Amino acid sequence: MEGQLVPDVIGRELHVLFVGVNPGLRSAAARHHFAHPSSRFWKALHLGGFTPRVLLAEEEAELLHWSVGLTNLVHRPTASTRELTNSELHGGARKLARKVRRYGPDWVAILGVAAYRVAFRQPHARVGRQPRLICGSRVWVLPGPTGRNAHYPIPLLIEEFRRFGEVAGSHQPGPTAIGNQLAKLAASSGSGSARHSRV
16 A cells, blocks of 8 residues: 555455554564564464464465454554554554455454554553444454563463454354364365455
């Protein structure tokens, strides 16, 4: 997309759209999501049940095989999310809502409770399922996967991703549930049914 150093990995009929806060400098330079070596996102995503192996950042387009997408609230890269203004986060929430309206994912998973509180003006929000929807899509807030998040060492981060995966899977009917998707993938060895649209 125009103005994005790190392009979205997105398509229609997504089960989960994961939303980072904004790209770090390493991700912006690589033009891939969560490219910094300290990021724990790819490991948590795998051990949480969303992918059958730990992906590399440059393999991010493969997420569409499993109906998973990636975007950011704010597309301006910074060394730290603390450099973002409240205005940028509010604007990011509006842009995300338009994106969700367009693509209609079943779930929107925000990666960072502090950013969610500001962006969506929900000062008391906690990690977990949120009572509000975004354009009809259910919302879950996860801890930020940065290595700087001392409140969530990797075992707790993985536990939160698993908790979300269990709930999201239980709400997705038919053969596209997360567990069934992985079983199907194992049976077909990645046959050509995956979608590779990227905008």
